[in-house]
Amino acid sequence: MEGVQRLISQYFKSSRKELMIGGIGVSELAEQYGTPMFVYDRNILLQKYQSLRNALPAEFEIYYSVKANPHPRVLQFFLSQGLGLEVASAGELHMALQAGCPPEKIIFAGPGKTMAELSLAIQKNIREIHLESFTERERISFLSRQSGKKTRISIRINPGKEAQGGAMQMGGKPSPFGIDEEKLDEMLNLVLQDSYLDLQGIHLFIGTQILDHRILLSQYRKGFEIAERVAQRIPGPLRIIDFGGGYGVPYFKNETALDLTELKRELELLVAEKKRSQLFQHTQFLIEPGRFLTAEAGVYVARINDIKVSKGKKFLIMDGGMHHHLAASGNLGQIIKRNYPLAILNKLQEPYSETVEVVGPLCTPLDTLGRSVQLPEAHIGDLIGIFQSGAYALSASPLGFLSHQTPAEVWVEDGQHSRLKSRLEYQY
Ligand SMILES: *Cc1c(COP(=O)(O)O)cnc(C)c1O
Secondary structure, eight states: OHHHHHHHHHHOTTOSSSOEETTEEHHHHHHHHOSSEEEEEHHHHHHHHHHHHHHSOTTEEEEEEGGGOOOHHHHHHHHHTTOEEEEOSHHHHHHHHHTTOOGGGEEEOOSSOOHHHHHHHHHHTOSEEEEOSHHHHHHHHHHHHHHTSOEEEEEEEEOOTTOOOSSEEOSSSOOSSSEEGGGHHHHHHHHHHOTTEEEEEEEOOOEESBOOHHHHHHHHHHHHHHHHHHHHHSSSOOOEEEOOOOBOOOOSTTOOOOOHHHHHHHHHHHHHHHHTSGGGTTOEEEEOOSHHHHGGGEEEEEEEEEEEEETTEEEEEESOOTTTOTGGGTOSSOSSOOOOOEEETTOTTSOOOEEEEEEOSSSSTTOEEEEEEEESOOOTTOEEEESSOSSSSGGGSOTTTTOOOOOEEEEEETTEEEEEOOTTOOOO
């Protein structure tokens, strides 16, 4: 599996026979914390964050999108690096505050925010709320008037056809997210007349898992184009353009990593050009990535609990599965089910000798995490690792399905390890 080799040489360099995470052998971690478990390595988070920071012009602020991995330690790590947080529910807002995030570094997007959620965001005085509908504008206006103060908002825009891309396209078609570009003027009329709304800028988020920097750039150009129109209509300066997240990571064969060098080069040219305009003299640029920052930092580790052969096919049955990691089973909205990079973590140097199905313990054929995988000869007790499991893994999985134990979450930092308290553990 070339994907596994690439990941190991990039992020787990000290590995020989077995995977070393943050310099610690995975079997030691499994002994200590039990399986299944997620292991998060702080140094990989740092490596990913720095690579992105270096690729962006200084004018760009980064807000981490909490839904990719809301664990408090992950949030605290990003806060310690100076990032803000992008939240999409009252729960995430509470977690951001509890992790120590100052309200002025929280932005709140997402469709269908309730009155209670909006009220909380207004009361906490966060940096801005992203308007996703006309109803939301009315609600925010109403609540602001009640509390007697203005609320900072940005308008999330569902752009016309030009800006598309990524695995999940979110522009140019009907969408529950944001205001259609065609209705932007109508929305601006309402917002600009409303003395309780303080318009900061615009927000676009068009696609996730984008691996082509040219798609990001065309999205940003489109963002600037819309922002120019808005900036010309408002009395004060346009303060914020939030370009969204969407930075992808290569999971599968034939996928290549984002070209951050080219992105940087072209983004610097674009920003320099736009900064010459009077309209953007006081504008801050934001991005809000999730996946790119956390995916590689997490490994899901499960133990083989049974092995059986059925009609010529060999099944490795693990003690973990899709209830902890829906995305790796291919059931989180993927059109084609492909295997995440996967290995027997205690047999990294053994030759591949068999083709197997790697499955979890749930009573459904959906619970397959590796289809026709080439692996060394496996035995009961071996540790299977699923790489790139730091984003949209635990937080995006049907934990309640079949009522198995929740996985341990382990934090590794320069050879030290500790069990993370999981907010998700059930009480029996
Ligand atoms: C999910 C989400 C993100 C993060 O997307 P990634 O593809 O993980 O970078 C950013 N902004 C909003 C509004 C989102 O819903």
